[in-house]
Amino acid sequence: MSSTRMARFHTLEVEEVHQETPDCIVVGFKVPPAEQTDFAFQHGQYLTLKLTVNGEELRRSYSICSSPLDKEHLRIAVKKVANGRASTQLVDKLKAGMRIEVMTPMGSFTTALDPAKARNFVAFAAGSGITPILSILKTVLRTEPKSTFTLFYGNTDVDRIIFRQRLEELKAQCGGRLSVHHILTKGVDEDRLFNGRITSEKAVELLKRFVADRNDNQYFICGPEQMMVNVSEALEKEGVEKKRIHIELFNTPVSTEAKKEVEHAHSAAGAFNGVADVKVILDGREHELKIPARGDAVLDAALDGGLDVPYACKGAVCCTCKARVVEGQVEMEMNYALTDDEVADGYVLTCQTHPRSARVVIDYDQH
Ligand SMILES: Cc1cc2nc3c(=O)[nH]c(=O)nc-3n(C[C@H](O)[C@H](O)[C@H](O)COP(=O)(O)OP(=O)(O)OC[C@H]3O[C@@H](n4cnc5c(N)ncnc54)[C@H](O)[C@@H]3O)c2cc1C
Numbered sequence: 001m002s003s004t005r006m007a008r009f010h011t012l013e014v015e016e017v018h019q020e021t022p023d024c025i026v027v028g029f030k031v032p033p034a035e036q037t038d039f040a041f042q043h044g045q046y047l048t049l050k051l052t053v054n055g056e057e058l059r060r061s062y063s064i065c066s067s068p069l070d071k072e073h074l075r076i077a078v079k080k081v082a083n084g085r086a087s088t089q090l091v092d093k094l095k096a097g098m099r100i101e102v103m104t105p106m107g108s109f110t111t112a113l114d115p116a117k118a119r120n121f122v123a124f125a126a127g128s129g130i131t132p133i134l135s136i137l138k139t140v141l142r143t144e145p146k147s148t149f150t151l152f153y154g155n156t157d158v159d160r161i162i163f164r165q166r167l168e169e170l171k172a173q174c175g176g177r178l179s180v181h182h183i184l185t186k187g188v189d190e191d192r193l194f195n196g197r198i199t200s201e202k203a204v205e206l207l208k209r210f211v212a213d214r215n216d217n218q219y220f221i222c223g224p225e226q227m228m229v230n231v232s233e234a235l236e237k238e239g240v241e242k243k244r245i246h247i248e249l250f251n252t253p254v255s256t257e258a259k260k261e262v263e264h265a266h267s268a269a270g271a272f273n274g275v276a277d278v279k280v281i282l283d284g285r286e287h288e289l290k291i292p293a294r295g296d297a298v299l300d301a302a303l304d305g306g307l308d309v310p311y312a313c314k315g316a317v318c319c320t321c322k323a324r325v326v327e328g329q330v331e332m333e334m335n336y337a338l339t340d341d342e343v344a345d346g347y348v349l350t351c352q353t354h355p356r357s358a359r360v361v362i363d364y365d366q367h
Pocket residue numbers: 046058060061062063064076077078079080081082083084085086087088107128131132248249250251313317318
């Protein structure tokens with residue numbers, strides 16, 4: 001999904017903080033009426049927070065768990081990760097009334113909805129990966145009254161299931177259109193399919209047992225990297241087309257499969273090795289930069305040049321730094337966030353982009 005709205009930080013007041021599980025909070029923000037258009041979002045998108053932790057500025061993305069149909073609500077869920085700087089500070093210290101810098105919504109983990117359609121949505125979530133899925137699920141069930149939603153949701157144990165209660169309520173409200181299957185690492189269910197991690201074999205079995213195979217099914221996957229790799233493998237085995245599979249990563253992958261992708265990208269390097277003249281269009285203004293082909297990425301060069309370009313993860317997963325190449329050749333080192341269609345349309349993650357021609361024009365206003 002692409003738009004021309006400029007990503008911007010706004011200072012928002014925290015309206016409420018709710019302890020969802022022992023290590024996860026749900027945070028609601030107060031959005032003043034004048035800023036509501038800036039914070040309009042699509043189901044599945046995320047917010048980026050700017051925090052200072054021990055004197056260090058950190059930017060971290062958190063998926064929105066509310067639905068765009070719940071007009072007055074803008075909520076995220078933050079789960080503490082072991083030794084996590086931002087997540088620990090947020091879960092331990094954030095209180096209602098505090099003010100925090102929040103970037104306008106971004107992300108392409110979404111799909112167009114159509115009230116006339118009757119189709120199956122299938123999601124695999126684990127841990128905090130439920131956050132964007134909850135937004136998608138609520139929006140789908142209300143927008144497409146003839147569609148169904150099947151959720152496979154992995155957690156360690158019952159106490160750590162984020163939104164357990166909310167999912168039960170939604171199930172009760174939707175008259176059989178939502179089914180939720182919990183798979184617990186420490187589970188003791190009689191049916192072993194619901195115990196343990198979501199492996200590729202388990203995902204195939206879950207699909208065979210609970211999902212009618214139809215070629216208009218939409219699949220969403222969000223959770224730890226290994227689960228995403230396993231489920232993607234299972235869907236591939238089942239012959240599901242890539243364009244019907246939506247994936248959201250929460251951190252830069254470390255698996256061998258992901259590394260292969262990086263090596264491949266490097267080997268595709270073009271011939272240009274000089275210093276490129278790069279025009280950056282940002283907020284309607286043009287800036288000229290000189291960027292060596294074998295040096296910093298466009299994003300870092302632009303930041304060094306004093307430009308307030310948007311970014312969060314700097315690791316090819318969040319797409320906050322997305323922009324469009326309107327002239328010249330470039331190369332991305334890694335990409336876990338943009339779809340094939342977006343890449344074909346000239347969109348790049350500027351934190352991963354290097355010039356590969358003497359002249360390049362990059363437009364941040366088309367993102
Ligand atoms: C698009 C997007 C959406 C996201 N949505 C959510 C969300 O809805 N809820 C949520 O809680 N988080 C979400 N995240 C993850 C979040 O942005 C942070 O990465 C996470 O809170 C950890 O940050 P930290 O500063 O606490 O950890 P750091 O101090 O950066 O890292 C500490 C340690 O934890 C590891 N680590 C970092 N991130 C993760 C992770 N996600 N899981 C496990 N280990 C990790 C690191 O490798 C490191 O060893 C999302 C990330 C992206 C890119």
